[in-house]
Amino acid sequence: MTHVTDPAESTTTPAPAPGIWRRMRLWGVAHAVDDLYQGLVPAAVPYFVLDRHYSYVAASGLTLAATLGSSVPQPFVGVAVDRLALRWLAAAGVTLAGLGLGLSGLMPSYAAVWCLILLSGLGVAMFHPAAGKAARESAGDSAAAMSVFAAGGSVGFFLAPALATPALIAWGVGSTALFIPPAVLTAFALLRHQRRRPAPAPVGGPAGGQDRWRPFAVLTCVEVVRSVAFFGVNTFIELYWIRHLHASRLLAGAALTFFLAGGVGGTLLGGRLADRLGMVRTVQIGAALVLPMLGGLLLAPGSVVPLLFAVLTGVALNLPFAVLVKLGQDYLPTRPGTAAGVTLGLAVSVGGLLAPVLGLVADAHGPRGALAALCVVPPIALALGLMLPEPRR
Structure with missing residues (x-):
């Protein structure tokens, strides 16, 4: 069935205040960095096959580890974010996502690589609910402002192969370590931003x-x-x-x-x-x-x-x-x-x-x-x- 909108309700949302865009750009960049590590997994898997001589089954296992780590825990993390004051979780998540993926190329054993990519996926799972809640609090009722946060994830996934492929060709899978610094810097920026701002009251909703x-x-x-x-x-x-x-x-x-x-x-x-x-x-x-x-x-x-x-x-x-x-x-x-x-x-x-x-x-x-x-x-x-x-x- 279709919904008939009450004439008294307006579908037009007022333009957000200028300060909102600055905060949303921060969350958009943080989302881009976080989802960069999701995009780096499919970019790096072929080079694990070439450099480490992994089988195709082993290679698909790495993709599975990233998917399991990032998808299954997210609803449970979301429940925890709603019930507890976990404003630091987005910063911790992007840090874990970067460290897990970055260190995976330095580990010699397949088991260690698999576990690190699983942990990287878990970092992604930690980031999204916490960042999504905080970004919504910053965006207010503006879908345009919220789209800056959402588009950041698309940008990160888009940039991953373009940034990773030259490094992987030149230095092999060990070059994944080059992608640790963006996670650390992003986490620092998020923690600094959240320390300067008090936790805002929830907005929007019925x-x-x-x-x-x-x-x-x-x-x-x-x-x-x-x-x-x-x-x-x-x-x-x-x-x-x-x-x-x-x-x-x-x-x-x-x-x-x-x-x-x-x-x-x-x-x-x-x-x-x-x-x-x-x-x-x-x-x-x-x-x-x-x-x-x-x-x-x-x-x-x-x-x-x-x-x-x-x-x-x-x-x-x-x-x-x-x-x-x-x-x-x-x-x-x-x-x-x-x-x-x-x-x-x-x-x-x-x-x-x-x-x-x-x-x-x-x-x-x-x-x-x-x-x-x-x-x-x-x-x-x-x-x-x-x-x-x-x-x-």
């Missing part, structure tokens, strides 16, 4: 602070479905360019870059749209746009014209990303850390865990078949989006 679990469950399903599509395109877009469009590896890499860059832009644009049109409407618009953009990517002629649709697909898929984070916290106003842990962590990771199903489709029908199979996802996301109510003012 009147009376009543948690609404039913729409939050629907929202979580929307995020899982969106994540399946994002991970699917992220996994197979380069192979589609190489094996179906017969393009060069350089052009295939450009397609992935354009897709991820479009995701960053879509995250920021979604926040602006949500402040003007409403959060639920923005989620619905994003879901409605994915199918024509993905269809254009598959049907456009040549290997250059589809690059435009690679960008637009990234924009459409990420248009609701920051909105879903903020909307989840509005549905659970007394549990903003739990909401952030689910929307930023668990739901996103579940989408990644379902990616092997698309791998089976690709084995049978090629990468184009896997991307074509994703066309069933946007209508599901749109149908779920039509069930979401606007948060109460």
Whole structure:
């Protein structure tokens, strides 16, 4: 069912005060550094295979360690963040994420590498709920301000292979140690910022602070479905360019870059749209746009014209990303850390865990078949989006 908005309610959100942007930039940079370590795992795994002669099964085990560490604990960390005063947890999380990933390339045994990457994932899990709660407190009721925080994660994931690949080629897996300093510096900046500012009162959410679990469950399903599509395109877009469009590896890499860059832009644009049109409407618009953009990517002629649709697909898929984070916290106003842990962590990771199903489709029908199979996802996301109510003012 669709939600009929009360005429007395306004979907337009006032512009945030200038000081908010400074604080949100800090949280956006911190999110970028934290998610940099998530992106470094898939960038570094091939070099563990080359330098340490790991099998493909062992290599996939490292990816599994990162996913388990970052996804499973996040809802529990979110509960702890909501119940206890853990303002230091975001700084501790980004530090652990950096140390775990950075030291992994220096360890000789596979067991030690696996455990360190698991700990790095745990650091990511510690960061997201605490940072999501603190960022929301700083952003107030502005989805545009919250989109700065959300876009930071997309930027970090986007930059990871570009920063890591030259170092890994030049110095091997031991070069992971070069990525420890950003985590330490970021943690120092967060602790300094939080010492200077008193803990703000919670903002936003329904009147009376009543948690609404039913729409939050629907929202979580929307995020899982969106994540399946994002991970699917992220996994197979380069192979589609190489094996179906017969393009060069350089052009295939450009397609992935354009897709991820479009995701960053879509995250920021979604926040602006949500402040003007409403959060639920923005989620619905994003879901409605994915199918024509993905269809254009598959049907456009040549290997250059589809690059435009690679960008637009990234924009459409990420248009609701920051909105879903903020909307989840509005549905659970007394549990903003739990909401952030689910929307930023668990739901996103579940989408990644379902990616092997698309791998089976690709084995049978090629990468184009896997991307074509994703066309069933946007209508599901749109149908779920039509069930979401606007948060109460």
